[in-house]
Amino acid sequence: MQSKIDPHRVVFKWIPYDQFNDIKELGKDEFTTVYSAIWKDGPLQYDYKEYVYSRNKNIKVNLKLYNSRNNINNVLNKVTYLFDNKYDEIIYGLSQYPHTKNYVIVFPDGYHCDKCGKEFEYKRYKWCKPCQINNLEKNFTNWSSGNENIDNLIQEMQSKISSYEDIVFEWIPYDQFCNIKEIGKGGFSKIYSATWINGRLMYDISRCEYIRCSITIALKCLNNSQNISNEFLNEVKAYSVELDIYNFRNKRLHTYGISQNPDTKEYIMVLKYAKGGDFNCWMKKNYKNLNWSNKLDVLSNIIIGLEEIHQNKMVHHMGLCGYVNNIDQNSIYGVMPYVAPEVLKGKPYTRAADIYSFGMIMYFVATGKQPFVNYAHDEVLVLNICNGNRPEINVPEAPKCYIDLMKQCWDSNPNNRPIATKVLEFIDFFIGSYKNVVNDALDFKKVRLSEIEKQFKAAEEYRKSRLILYNENERSTIHPQAFYTSRLLNQFTKDLPKNDNINNNSVEVIDFTK
Known part of the structure; x- marks a missing residue:
């Protein structure tokens, strides 16, 4: 030594x-x-x-x-x-x-x-995992949600912390919130901004101890959640990854805990407050400034999170999007253009259905327009989707390689859709080709790299040329019967045949790295 x-x-x-x-x-x-x-x-x-x-x-x-x-x-x-x-x-x-x-x-x-x-797990900050878990366990007797299942969930999540950076999931009394203002609503919830008076439990690395300070948070009030289901709680427990487009490094779900409105008895998810709003609002605000490099970064961040969810043998379409007390597996809910055709026809939601939704996100990111924005979201659109109709997009609005991957993702046959790991490989390859940061191990693919680089540069030049013609009002105009919040869709799918006799249009699977 x-x-x-x-x-x-x-x-x-x-x-x-x-x-x-x-x-x-x-x-x-x-x-x-x-x-x-x-x-x-x-x-x-x-x-x-x-x-x-x-x-x-x-x-x-x-x-x-x-x-x-x-x-x-x-x-x-x-x-x-x-x-x-x-x-x-x-x-x-x-x-x-x-x-x-x-x-x-x-x-x-x-x-x-x-x-x-x-x-110490983190010697520089003197953070001791056994002591922190022990302190949380000692505090179990000092709080209760009044619901044994919720208490068990919170205790289990607290016992799994492994880093000073981890969020300590808590039961948060409703009287801890002030300055409550409604900022949005969906099919199954209302969203409020609020001030958490004491604030979350967080580790101060300069003082090497846990502290609290007041913060602004978002409250997701879940409609008709008085009888919250075990299925929903199991999904909250397992669901540790969020597809966060705003932060390209941190993809952990910023869920601080659960609360309950004492008047309505409805349960509340306490979340990190995102100033940019949801993905739709963020895209409307930032689309004009998104070049193709930014677009690929956004998609890379989303697919990394989705891949991690799939590796944990989960799907992203969880109960948080629907009724929290709903255990009817025959209910179909979601945003119609993002729901895979096989799900609309009553089949179970799978990881392949997530990939279909990612294909629609690729369209949204490429064009700045929601899929099927000019159509009524009704039984006619459901039938068209099941017959293979997809949003229209052509070169040079997006690179050919990008469009090919997008079409693979929204293929009518779920067996033809790539898995999340493969999609991530393609997106990373696009990024490397466009930014000239592909490692030496891919030198033998220089011809293919050059071709993809040209496609993205052409799409970028097209984007720049269209900026002066960009009409935000036109892009934000949607059909009065188009809905981009999650809702029950069974009324639009009840007359669909439950077999696969509807047209199954597929596309050729292409390996862009070859």
Whole structure:
């Protein structure tokens, strides 16, 4: 280890055990015991002012004693791993307890929790996962929603936190909200902005402790939710990813907790407040400024989230979009143009149906227009969708490769639609081709890369040429019977045949990376 000395780090060495005073046990588990101690001579460190190595005497350290004297290989492997892979972690050296001959790793003070002795998951911020979960569990008796199923859900979600950045899901009393203002409504809910007086529980990395402060949040009040279903709660528990188009890095669902209106007894989802509104509002506001590079970034962010949902063996079309007390699997709900034809015909919602919806999102992102915006959303449109009708889009409004992928996603046959991982691969390939950031491993595909780059550049030039003609009022005008909020669709689908005799128009599957 000393041969790897870096002047930015202390010198790793063998430390005689009699160098330690004031030894106190911090905690133990089956394999190790952690102590705090004072190291008399202290570590050898480089003094940049004097240009010499010197010692910082009588410093506090942590001693991690391994409970078996025959585990020197395990100890050395641990040291080697930390030394080679955890550059920001310092190890002073090794020692040995003279009475039992057990080996000891010597760490700086602060690597282990003073309360339980466990190693901090995030040493820089002194965040201890076992202690935080223990504190939350101790607090279980201090609150209740009045609904055993909701209490169990919240407790389970709190017990699964794994990072200081994780949101602590809570039961939030309704009297914690003020300045409540309605900002939107859907088929099954109303959305309000409000001030959460105390604010959410969050970890302050500068103070290394949890704090609360008042914040603006969104309240999603769920219609007719007095008898909330177990199915809905299970989906909330499992649904840990949100398709967040505003933040290209953080795709975690910003759900702070659940509340209840004391007058109506309806349940409320407490969410992060997004100033831009929903996707539709955000697109209306920003479409003129979205170049093709931005559009691909938006789609990449969405499909990354969708891929993660699918990897967790879930679908995005969950109960949050419909009646929360509805367990009738025959109910069809959603935004009609985004619902896959097989779902309209009564088949179960699948991951392939999510991909169909993503194809419609691709159309919206490319054109700035909602799919079927000029049509009544009625039984005629349902029949047309099931017969293979799709929104019209042509080159050069979008690149040919983009249109081909979009058509694959909304193929009438769900078996022909690509999986989310494949769609992400294509979107990443488009981004790499257009931005010239494809890695060397794809050099052999330069001809294909060049062709796709030309397609996107042509689409971008077309977009720029049309900006002066862009009429926001025209794009925002929708048919009076077009609805882009989730609603029950059974009244429009009841006369559809339940078999696949309706036309099944499919497109050829193309690998854009070849």
